[in-house]
Amino acid sequence: MWGSTVGKKTVMAVSGLIMLLYLVVHMIGNLKIFFGAGEFNHYAHWLRTLGEPFLHYEWALWLVRIVLVIAVVAHAVSAYQLSRRDIKARPTKYVHSKPRASYATRTMRWGGIILGLFIVWHILDLTTGTVHSGFQPGHPYQNIVATFSTWYGNVIYIVAMLALGLHIRHGFWSAAQTLGVGSRARDRALKTVANVLAVLLTAGFIAVPVGVMTGVVS
Amino acid sequence: MTSYVEYATGDPVVDTKAPSGPINERWDKRRFEAKLVNPANRRKHTVIVVGTGLAGGAAGATLAEQGYHVVQFCYSDSPRRAHSIAAQGGINAAKNYRNDGDSVHRLFYDTVKGGDFRARESNVHRLAQISVEIIDQCVAQGVPFAREYGGLLDTRSFGGVQVSRTFYARGQTGQQLLLGAYQALSRQIAAGNVEMHPRTEMLDLIVVDGRARGIVARDLITGKVDTYFADAVVLASGGYGNVFYLSTNAMNSNATAIWRAHRRGAYFANPCFTQIHPTCIPRTGDHQSKLTLMSESLRNDGRIWVPKAKGDNRPPNEIPDDERDYYLERIYPSFGNLVPRDIASRAAKNVCDEGRGVGPGGQGVYLDFADAIRRMGRKAVEAKYGNLFDMYRQITDEDPYEVPMRIYPAVHYTMGGLWVDYDLQTTIPGLFAIGEANFSDHGANRLGASALMQGLADGYFVLPATINDYLARNPHKSDDDVTDEHPVVQEVLAETEDRLNLLLAVDGDRTPDSFHRELGELMWEFCGMARTDAGLRKALERIPEIREEFWRRIKVPGTGEELNQSLEKANRIVDYLELAELMCLDALHRSESCGGHFREESQSPDGEAARKDDEFTYAAAWEFTGTGEAPTLHKEDLVFEYVHPTQRSYA
C-alpha cells in the first residue's frame, strides 16, 4: 500500500475522511457556544467523561486525539512524499505558462500547509493555552471569547477556515475518486456533497468568531 | 528513350511450395508436409522481423510464443505507431454469423473476383479459411469489436460484397487490431523473447551464400549504422504508396526495406498494382502533405452524387434531387454505392473529367448523408460514423451532418510487392515478406476490409507455420555464424555508409521534399488512376532525369551521427526514384486493364476495364539488374480452377 503512489493517495483519502468526520462533530459542538457559557462548558466537560464508567476520565478524548494525530501525520507525510515526487516528475516548466485548473493542486498544497500551521496554533491557543494569556483551564467558553476578541485571533481563524473550505471542496471529491467510488452517474452528487460540506463547515466554524465579534456571544 | 524499357523475359517463376489437390485441403496439406523445428531447438534460431504493423507485430509475437528468438525493428518510437493503426472500416471474416449465405468459399470467390483474377487461388482460399480464426484470436486478446445488445459481435457490409461479413470497432478497427498485436508483442518483449529496436530503420539486406542472414539498420537517434544477424529475415514493412508523395500512407511509411531486398535479389511482383481509394478528403492546396481517408464503410449509408449539369455551382442543398446524378446507383444498380474501390474511383474521375466535379478545382464528388439521417435519425448516424464525421469536420471545417461531404480518390494501398511463394518466402531463401509488403493475395484490386485480414493471417497464422519448414531445412549451425568481419557484410555496410555520406555531401539547393513532391506529381499524372502508353513512356523518360538531378542538387543539412529527419527522408527518396521507374515499366508492359490498373487503351465500350486474359493471366515478377538498367521479367502463370475469369460485373 505504502509503496505505491495510488496506495499513498489512499492513505491520504482515508486519513482525510477521518479528519473530515471529526470536523463535522467538532463544528456541531462549537455551535453550542450560542446556548451560553453554562451549556458550552458543560458540553466540554462531558467530552472528558464520555464513556464512563467503562472508560476512565478523558480516555475517550485521548483515544480520539490519538486517532487524529495518526491521521494528521499520515495525511501530511503522504502529501509531502507525493508532492516531492510530483515536482520531480515535472522539473521543467513550460515557457508559455498558463494559470489553470492546477489551481486545485496549488490550493491543496498551500491550503494543507496553512491548515497544518493553524492546527499547531489552535492547540497551543485553546487546548494547552500556551500562547493564550489568561487561559482558564476548564472554561473553554471564556477562552474562546478571549481569542476572538483580538483581531489577529479572528484573522488567523477565518483565513484558516476559508482554506479549510477549499481543501474540503477538492479533497472530498478527490478522496472519492481515489477510493474508486466516483462514477459518471455519481459525479454531480459527489461534487454537490463536497461543496455543501465545504460551505457548511466553513460557515459553521466562522459563525463562532463572527458571533463573538458581533456580540451575540460574549 | 533509355534502354530501360527494353527488358528481357527470363525463365518463368514457379511457386514450388504450392500444394496440389482440392483447394480446401491445400493449407492443411502444406502444414502437414512442412518440416518442424523441435521446440527445444527453436531458442537457438534468431528471426529478424522488420516492421511492427499488423503483419509484423503478429508475426513477432507468434514466433516468440513458439520459442524463437525474435529481433524486431520499427522506425517509430514505439511499435504501436505502425500505420496499420490508421485502418478504419473493418476486417472481413467468413463467420456467417448473419446467416446471410456467407462461407469460406464465398469470401474466397469474392476476393478472387474483386482482385480481377490476378491473384493466386491457393493463397486466397487459405486467407478465407484463416479469416475465421483471426476473429477468434482477436476477441481472445480483448479487441473491443462492436457488439449488439445481446453481446454478440456486430458486422457490416463493405464494397464489392453482398453479405455482411465485416467486423469493426467503430471507425478504428485497425487501431484496435494493431493494439492487440502490439500488446501480444509487448508481452513477449517483457518475457525477453523479443528484442525490440524502436527508432531503427532497415537500410539493407545481408545475403550470404544465397541466403538472407541479416540486415543493416540505422539507429535514428544516434545515427549509428549497425548490423544484425539471424537465421531468417521477415519483412513486414508495408506498402510503397508513398512513391506518390500524396497518399493515405503515414509520412514515414517507405519502400526502403523491400526495395533494398529487391536490389539484393528478391523479385518484385506487379509493382503497378496500386489501389486508389475512392473516399478521401480532397486536397486543399499545394501545401498538402498527406491525404486522409474516409472509411469505405461510409458508402453503406452515404449516397454519392454530382450535379447533372456541368459547372453547376449552387450549394449542394439547393440542387433538387432530379438535378442530381447518383451515378454509382445509376450505372451499377445492384451494387450501387458499394461497388469495389477501383470502380468507384474511376467513376469519380470520369464525372470530374466531364466537368461535373464539385468543390475547389472541381476535384470532388458529394457523399451525402441527408437520406441516412432522415431514415435512421441523426443519433444512429452519429453512433455508426461519429468519429469519421468529427474527423471530416476537423480537417475541412464543414459539418457533414448539414452539408454533404466532398470526397475524391487517393492512393491508398499497393497490391504489388515482393514476390513470395505459398510459404511467403521471396526468391531469396530465408527472406520472407508478409502483409502489404508482399504481392500475394489481392491480385489487381483489394477489397475493403481485406488488408487487415491479410496482414493478420500472414502474421499470426501463415508465416509462423511456414517459416518452420525453412528453419528446419536450414538448421542453425554455430560454426557458420555470420559476423561483421565477413566480406559480404563489410561490403553491404560500406555501401550503406557511402550512400548516406554522399547524400550529406552533395550540399545542393533543393530539399528532399521538393524532389519527392515532383516525383509524386509525375506518378499521379502518368501512373495514377488512368495510364496510357504515351504517358508512361514520358514518365519513364523523366524519372532518370529527376534521379540525376537529385544526386546533383539534393541538400541534406546536419550530420549522419544524430537524429536527422532530412537524411532519413532523402534516403527513402533514393529508393522511390528507382521503384517509380519499375512501377511505370510494369504498367507499360501490362497493356491490359485490370483492377486498379487501368490502361485507357484497354476498355470496354462502356468504359469498364477490359482484361486481356490470354496475354496477361500471370503475375509479373521483376528481377533487378542495376539502377536504370532494364530489369528481367519472370512470369508466374496464374491458373484458375475454381473461379473462372469473367468480366467483373457489378451492374
Added chain:
Amino acid sequence: MKLTLRVWRQKNADADGAMSTYEVDGISPDMSFLEMLDVLNEQLILSGEDPVAFDHDCREGICGACSLVINGDAHGPERTTTCQLHMRSFKDGDTIDIEPWRASAFPVVKDLVVDRSAFDRIIQAGGYITAPTGAAPEAHATPVPKPDADFAFEHAECIGCGACVAACPNGAAMLFTSAKINHLNVLPQGAPERETRVLDMVAQMDEEGFGGCTLAGECATACPKGIPLMSITSMNKEWLRATRKAPKR
C-alpha cells in the same frame, strides 16, 4: 498568414536547449499545424540551418506520434492531435510558442522529440491479455454485454501520445495507464489477469518516475481521444480491489 514562431531547439538529449524565434509567411488557414512546420523546415534547410525535429507519422490523428505543446497546451488549443490542428485556429500576426512534452519520464531527444518508451514498458508490465496465437476459443463463446464492450472501447481509444503526461502538473501517467487497465479489466477475456495487471502496471508507472495524481483534471482536458478523468477513478477501484484479493492467491 504571417506568423512568428518561438520553437524549443535542443541539439540532443545532453545539450541545453533554448527557444529560438522564426518567421513564416504565406501560411494558409487550411494547412495543418504540421504542414506549417513543414514550411518552416523547407525554409531552414534552404538557408543551411538544421530543420526542427518533431515526431509525426500518420497525420490523421490516430498513431499518437505527434506531440507538441502549443502555446502552453498539449496539442494546442483544440481538442485534437497536433496533426489535426489547423491553422484556421490562429490569426495572422500571431506569435506561437512550440515546446516539447515536459516530464522527467519523457526526456527530450532533440528539439521537439521526446522519448516515450516509458509507456511501452507500462504496457509490457501487464497491458495485455495472455492469448497465444492458436489458443483462442470461438469468438461467440463468450458474449460481452454491450455496455461493457462500449466501456472497453471508450478506453481502448487511447493513442498513447502522452498529452496527458505533458498536461499534468505532476507529470503523471494515470490517464494512460488507467485507460489500458479499464479496457482489459472490464472484458471477460481479461478477467484471469485482472489483479496482476493493475498491480504490475501501476508499479511500473511509479518506477518510470511519473508523478502521482492530484485529480487536477488537466489530462482529460488535453486528451485528444476524450478518455474521461473518471477512468482514473475506475483504475483506483481496480487497484484497491486487487490489493484486497491478491494476497489470497
